[in-house]
Amino acid sequence: MAAAPPAQGRNPEQSLHHRSVFQTVSQLVLREQLDNRQNQNYRKRFLSSILAGLLVTGCTVQLTAPYSNDIEIEASALQSDFLKFAAGMQLVAGTPKGYYDQHSTQYSDFEARLAIIRMRSESLNGGVPCSQALDAAKKVRVPIAGKIEQSVTAALSQPEESNASCITILAGLAEKNMERLRTQHELRCNASAKPILCTTLFSAPPIFSIIGEGPSEAPLVSAVIITLNELVGAERDLRPTK
Amino acid sequence: MTAFSVKSAADKILSALIKQSRTSFEGVVQDIDQHVIPTMSLIARSLAVIGGRLADGTYTKAIADVEVAAQTDAAAAVIVRFANRVLKDIQDIVNAVIDAVKQTINMAVGVALI
Numbered sequence: 001m002a003a004a005p006p007a008q009g010r011n012p013e014q015s016l017h018h019r020s021v022f023q024t025v026s027q028l029v030l031r032e033q034l035d036n037r038q039n040q041n042y043r044k045r046f047l048s049s050i051l052a053g054l055l056v057t058g059c060t061v062q063l064t065a066p067y068s069n070d071i072e073i074e075a076s077a078l079q080s081d082f083l084k085f086a087a088g089m090q091l092v093a094g095t096p097k098g099y100y101d102q103h104s105t106q107y108s109d110f111e112a113r114l115a116i117i118r119m120r121s122e123s124l125n126g127g128v129p130c131s132q133a134l135d136a137a138k139k140v141r142v143p144i145a146g147k148i149e150q151s152v153t154a155a156l157s158q159p160e161e162s163n164a165s166c167i168t169i170l171a172g173l174a175e176k177n178m179e180r181l182r183t184q185h186e187l188r189c190n191a192s193a194k195p196i197l198c199t200t201l202f203s204a205p206p207i208f209s210i211i212g213e214g215p216s217e218a219p220l221v222s223a224v225i226i227t228l229n230e231l232v233g234a235e236r237d238l239r240p241t242k
Numbered sequence: 243m244t245a246f247s248v249k250s251a252a253d254k255i256l257s258a259l260i261k262q263s264r265t266s267f268e269g270v271v272q273d274i275d276q277h278v279i280p281t282m283s284l285i286a287r288s289l290a291v292i293g294g295r296l297a298d299g300t301y302t303k304a305i306a307d308v309e310v311a312a313q314t315d316a317a318a319a320v321i322v323r324f325a326n327r328v329l330k331d332i333q334d335i336v337n338a339v340i341d342a343v344k345q346t347i348n349m350a351v352g353v354a355l356i
Contacts, residue, residue: 166326219288223312
């Protein structure tokens with residue numbers, strides 16, 4: 001029995017083999033329907049043979065999106081670069097060196113990289129849509145409170161997201177939070193804005209105060225860090241178990 | 243070919259199912275304690291900070307709205323990752339059972355049939 005492909009979709013030869021086996025099984029189903037009335041024992045034997053057939057084809061279940069090493073590496077590098085950027089911003093926030101126009105290219109870079117991650121994730125076939133997993137979570141009453149549920153529902157309500165994998169949804173949430181930070185940086189860190197608006201956006205060093213146990217003095221940066229961390233962690237969770 | 247015992251085969255498959263379920267769902271419980279709850283508490287603290295800054299006039303309503311929306315999306319990200327993790331665990335359990343069925347049948351028939 002072949003293991004599930006680790007990344008980048010399925011092996012075409014294997015898919016072809018599966019298709020031909022399934023065609024054979026379908027033909028058997030049709031034939032079985034014709035002979036259906038013969039006796040119950042025949043049906044039992046037939047169903048057993050289908051089960052055995054599925055096993056022989058190397059059937060494994062793929063519920064999540066396939067693991068992608070590219071996405072994990074790219075998301076991890078982006079997370080690391082963003083943390084370095086945020087730590088650097090803490091040193092200059094509230095001064096002219098922290099103005100948005102000095103840093104706008106960083107956001108272009110971060111947003112382009114998130115778009116690439118999202119596109120790569122969209123191109124991977126396999127797994128069930130994330131919306132189904134979340135619906136199942138609701139049915140078993142996993143608590144998804146008020147606004148969070150609305151956010152998840154909104155993230156899934158875009159036509160292109162209804163069949164999206166959880167990784168694609170996470171990349172989309174990270175994009176939204178990155179764009180929020182970019183617009184706030186633009187509005188709050190410039191010559192005409194009060195410096196306190198910029199210092200409250202990034203807070204003071206060390207960077208651990210944003211991601212650690214203490215009070216988060218830079219809520220928006222903290223939200224970006226969390227969404228990036230969930231994206232990296234979710235891809236890492238998909239790594240095939242040895 | 244050795245004699246095939248349905249009971250013995252079922253026991254082996256069940257044992258694989260239990261072992262894999264235990265490993266997988268232990269990880270999920272650990273994940274809730276070590277990751278989901280601490281991250282949600284970080285988000286809760288951020289929301290309190292935003293509320294405080296709105297109350298003392300540091301933030302305008304428009305700034306607070308954007309920052310609250312970001313916290314909501316961060317919390318949604320935690321939930322989505324958790325759902326993804328549970329799906330992966332279910333996938334691992336089902337595949338472990340399929341693998342156990344394969345091994346049990348192969349061992350019973352004495353050749354690598356599956």
